[in-house]
Amino acid sequence: MLKLDKIDTFYGESQALFKVSLQVKEAEVVTLLGRNGMGKSTTIRSIMGLTPIRHGQISFAEKLIHTLPSYSIARLGLGLVPEGRQIFPNLTVRENLIATASNFTGSATPYTTDDIFTIFPRLKDRLNNFGNQLSGGEQQMLAVGRALMINPRLLILDEATEGLAPLVRREIWRGLAILKSKGLAILIIDKNLKALMNIAEHHYIMEKGQIVWDGTTAELQSLPDLQSRYLGV
Template identity: 65%
Template sequence: MADLAPLLEVDGIETCYGLSQVLFGLSLIVRSGEMVAMMGRNGMGKTTTIRSIMGLTPARAGAVRFAGQDVRKLPSFRIAQLGIGLVPEGRQIFPNLTVRENLVAASGNRLRSPDPWTLEKIHALFPRLAERGNNMGNTLSGGEQQMLAVGRALMTNPRLLILDEATEGLAPLIRDEIWNCLSMLKARGQSVLVIDKNIENLTRIADRHYIIERGRAVWSGTSEQLIAEPDLQHRYLGV
């Protein structure tokens, strides 16, 4: 992956909630066409990292660069418009819009992708969303809401897709659908940054991994390197 250009560069960011500092000089890189995983126990700063990237909880120090542009001080909507699609923790779909309305509300091809995501392609990816097209968002199961959140993010045709807790709390069959979706996106060349706890699936499809501990990236490496270090997994991931 060394020959791929950096798409997202997080360089030494420090982020606080009020007087409480959560991130302490955290750095990571996602290259174009790469799938990168962030791993770590709960409360270690993974979601805060995502919030800092998206400008939702801006870092007070360090740099966040996307496609070479410094975005740390940009408002969240501008960062999204540059080509980042977010599947947030808790899904946050629009409860009073239908499934179809959720998908088309933020759809667009701002970056002029030659093979853009369309409603038909999302329905092929998640047939259940086609079946539930006229259902209101708040009537969906948790798994259906996660599919909808992924589909909504893809409909923006992002250069980078970010998933925070991609499969947490989902039934096994729905988890399989999400992992199959991520495998397909990897084959398509989609750049992805994903947070999840399923080491088996992450090491199967992700190119590289960062382990986050108390607001710092304490380890990074390939899937092969992570598999080869079970003591590391036990120390930082509790497995």
């Protein structure tokens, strides 16, 4: 579904990504792992056209997308939950969900607000609250719900549960498990390795702007030294 082929990304003259290649298949959950500052968010920004690549190719559903503007990439079916959530603080929960709702992908069963409330029941209780009246966890649920309202074929989460309380994290992971059961492809950045290995099939590890390892959950579980080397604090 999504394929990055040896992409290089720069900020000015400073190179941030070096020949990064990865792929996400239909209905697959994939993680992008690594310590802070290793290029994970830049990879996501490159996919979404927010930080254009200088070399290489990015394709989605066999269509080259690296030359497209961000809004065109989103309309193809890439839903982004950005780091920092970036919900609209002066809109209510309901308004945040419907503000950008669309069905450019032509889904036969497009998401409704009721579908979002089934996945994240807490949001229904906060329906008329403004974005700036929500807790961090509620804002993250809303950010996921907003991304789902464009009916994506691939959901991308940059720091899915960073800074959230354990109880709220469990609600986020439960919601993502529901989406996985529905066959939605997901690309996740997060630091909660145990939760990631419970939900994902394939993992990529980044170090200094490069992919230094990739493999299955079983392979990653069998390599504690690798986890310590690239993911330990």
